[in-house]
Amino acid sequence: MKKFPTLEKLAKAEEKDVLKKWEGLGYYSRAKYLHSFAKELKNKKISFPKKYKELIKYKGIGPYTAAAIASICFHEVIPAIDGNAFRVFSRYFGIYNDITSTTTKNIFRVIVSKIMDFKQPGIFNQAIMDLGSILCTPKNPKCLGCPVKDSCFSIQNETVYKLPVKKIKKFIKHRFFYYLFICDRNKNICINKRSNKDIWKGLYDFPLIESKENLSIYDINDKIWKKFRIVVSNTLMYKIEHKLTHQILSIRFLNCDILQNKNIFLDNFFFIPHNKIDEYPFPRPIILFLKHEKMI
Known part of the structure; x- marks a missing residue:
């Protein structure tokens, strides 16, 4: 942020300098997509897209990133569902569908879009992210400190460690x-x-x-x-x-x-x-x- 405080400065930078500042963070494709995104906006002389449907068109911006930007920055009512959110909602609602499935991801988006805070969608999405990363963790979840433990399906039915269902064949x-x-x-x-x-x-x-x-x-x-x-x-x-x-x-x-x-x-x-x-x-x-x- 210090090196490239604006989209204009990022767009004008050389790829080598952008990657140098990203050095050590991993997932270098993210830095390259961010750089190309800035250049595309500058070259086409268009303002920063504010809606999910606009953001999703750009290379490197997927459903989660587009939803996160749209809801947190521009208050669009759309669920941003990352790995943490899948885990929280799988356990809370007792959903046994495979979360790697596209069909399941769409089901989650429909369900969550009906229960999220319409006035503060960005805060709702960030709260779910934090709930999943701090309390509803993959291992050793802190269920006693969970603010929604009284209505959680998995706590009531002792299925916390059975969810979410994730069928992935790992090939190393x-x-x-x-x-x-x-x-x-x-x-x-x-x-x-x-x-x-x-x-x-x-x-x-x-x-x-x-x-x-x-x-x-x-x-x-x-x-x-x-x-x-x-x-x-x-x-x-x-x-x-x-x-x-x-x-x-x-x-x-x-x-x-x-x-x-x-x-x-x-x-x-x-x-x-x-x-x-x-x-x-x-x-x-x-x-x-x-x-x-x-x-x-």
Whole structure:
């Protein structure tokens, strides 16, 4: 908010600077959607949309976000139902429908729209969010302190821990990242902007070897030589295990030496002065590595 206090300033900013300020928060697509939203409003010279049906048209704004903005900022009577709200209402009304189902989500919106505060819809929505995050929690809910415990279906029928019903098949993907830390003679560092449709798109990282399994130093060197024509100096600089929503990343940072003065295999990368490293947005594992090496 200090860096981009207005939509105009956010719209004029470079994506790199927006991502840098978002650095460490995760879900970087949110920052990019926010940035593109500001630019679209500025380019089309339109005012900030105030209604749910207007907000939902923009990329990155889903039903919950649109409802939250419309109700909290512009007092539209529309329920903002997030995970906390699903849990609260499932338990309170005794709804056993699968909350991951689109049909169930629509049922919830109809039910809640009939009982919410028409005069203060924003405060109602925020109150439900707080009730779910503070008292009606997934584990160890504080039912005795709940302001609506006397009329709660789950308290009366001892079904608090059975609700909500959420049928999700969790598939955790394990990936192995081997980052190559490469410096030239002037201590410039080799980096790359991630552009593939994958995690951390738009952020920067180092040359990377990815594998589906843990590799020996021999296998790593073989893959690195084939891809970049460089070799690892056999020095493991840093390692970390990074957990994402549906992924576990085992990450190793390796010190590498270039065997050629001009390495054509690194043409897609670029070198930056080591004292400029803190100007680029990096994913959290690389930030931790840079801090470990006292570069930032």
